[in-house]
Amino acid sequence: MEQLYLYIHIPFCKSKCPYCNFYSVEELSLMDLYLETLIEEIRLYSEFIDFHKLQSIYLGGGTPSLLLPEHLKEIFTLFPVKDNMEITIETNPESLSYEKLKFYKEAGINRLSVGIQSILDKNLITLGRNHRTEEIYKILDLIDRRDFSNMSLDFIYNIPGQTMEDLEKEFDFIRTYNPKHISFYGLLVEEKTAFFNLYKEEKEDDLYGNMYLKISKELKELRYEHYEISNFCKEGYTCRHNQSYWNFSEYLGLGPSAASYINGERFKNPDSITDYINNIKNKKLSITEPEKRDERDILLERIFLGLRTNSGLNLSELSVKYNFNIPDVMTKISEYIPADLWYFRDNSIFLTAEGFLSSNTIILEINNIISDKNLTDFTFKAGYNRTTI
Numbered sequence: 001m002e003q004l005y006l007y008i009h010i011p012f013c014k015s016k017c018p019y020c021n022f023y024s025v026e027e028l029s030l031m032d033l034y035l036e037t038l039i040e041e042i043r044l045y046s047e048f049i050d051f052h053k054l055q056s057i058y059l060g061g062g063t064p065s066l067l068l069p070e071h072l073k074e075i076f077t078l079f080p081v082k083d084n085m086e087i088t089i090e091t092n093p094e095s096l097s098y099e100k101l102k103f104y105k106e107a108g109i110n111r112l113s114v115g116i117q118s119i120l121d122k123n124l125i126t127l128g129r130n131h132r133t134e135e136i137y138k139i140l141d142l143i144d145r146r147d148f149s150n151m152s153l154d155f156i157y158n159i160p161g162q163t164m165e166d167l168e169k170e171f172d173f174i175r176t177y178n179p180k181h182i183s184f185y186g187l188l189v190e191e192k193t194a195f196f197n198l199y200k201e202e203k204e205d206d207l208y209g210n211m212y213l214k215i216s217k218e219l220k221e222l223r224y225e226h227y228e229i230s231n232f233c234k235e236g237y238t239c240r241h242n243q244s245y246w247n248f249s250e251y252l253g254l255g256p257s258a259a260s261y262i263n264g265e266r267f268k269n270p271d272s273i274t275d276y277i278n279n280i281k282n283k284k285l286s287i288t289e290p291e292k293r294d295e296r297d298i299l300l301e302r303i304f305l306g307l308r309t310n311s312g313l314n315l316s317e318l319s320v321k322y323n324f325n326i327p328d329v330m331t332k333i334s335e336y337i338p339a340d341l342w343y344f345r346d347n348s349i350f351l352t353a354e355g356f357l358s359s360n361t362i363i364l365e366i367n368n369i370i371s372d373k374n375l376t377d378f379t380f381k382a383g384y385n386r387t388t389i
């Protein structure tokens with residue numbers, strides 16, 4: 001293992017947002033027990049994982065900004081924190097404060113991801129968020145005073161009732177605050193969420209796709225690089241941690257529901273804080289039970305991860321491993337996949353913004369072409385392309 005990227009899941013939220021299917025609980029009273037367990041999990045891993053190889057630490061959730069400085073202090077004493085390490089914390093506006101920001105700075109946290117989601121109260125209310133527009137402005141002012149230049153803002157589009165005019169207001173806001181990094185996630189009504197019962201009958205319309213293409217175009221004009229399906233950044237500000245997921249670097253996930261990729265194996269902690277706590281109490285780490293994957297799964301994963309970023313899918317490497325002829329594959333791709341969705345350069349395939357929008361379908365089609373399966377006529381349509389972590 002040359003390099004290691006670390007994800008720590010903080011599975012607590014003040015209340016469950018009705019659209020969210022990330023693993024989180026509202027029992028904040030479990031936080032102390034959770035932290036004890038997390039520290040034990042780190043100790044167990046440190047017997048065979050060298051944390052000196054760490055390149056990044058990412059505290060995600062849930063709502064990591066609910067942690068108190070003393071909690072974070074305990075976590076950070078367990079790792080060798082280096083100067084050039086990227087350390088990110090996901091935050092929600094209502095749980096941030098001047099004191100917490102001060103502590104983050106002192107602890108070496110050098111990247112803030114702020115889940116503002118929308119700058120309009122009507123959309124925040126629909127999303128069931130606990131903050132309002134006024135708090136966003138206040139918190140961005142505090143962040144500015146604390147001099148966190150490496151800040152990412154999260155937005156959601158395709159919110160029920162959201163209009164293109166609303167989106168224009170988000171762009172005005174971005175023009176003013178000029179954050180280094182932006183994530184725009186398209187809302188998908190997922191099963192097992194409160195939104196599912198409310199909106200499952202809604203018909204798909206063109207708004208999702210129109211919004212996505214508008215976001216990509218506007219942000220490019222504002223000199224953001226569209227470097228991954230849902231992610232945009234100013235030059236030099238890609239999220240190094242998230243890139244580890246897409247370029248097959250090794251990463252370790254701690255906490256319930258966190259996923260890992262070590263020594264070519266993928267494994268995941270249980271989606272339950274109780275099971276997680278019991279496992280660690282019994283010294284049972286998820287690394288002992290990797291997912292079962294065959295060559296077909298691995299090929300699909302390579303295509304999926306390659307095409308979702310602007311690094312593209314390198315066919316030279318794949319053609320050796322999967323024994324295919326690049327010109328033959330390219331002929332079929334040209335025949336089956338509309339030309340405005342992709343381009344070919346230096347033996348790699350890249351998706352355009354229109355292609356990102358249909359990436360789920362394109363990925364399956366290219367997988368079928370490379371695996372020499374029968375091709376069907378796909379209807380290309382907007383798919384939901386949320387970052388998978």
Ligand code: SF4
Nearest residue numbers: 013016017020061062
């Ligand atoms: S704050 Fe984030 S993680 Fe928590 S419920 Fe809402 S969307 Fe999900």
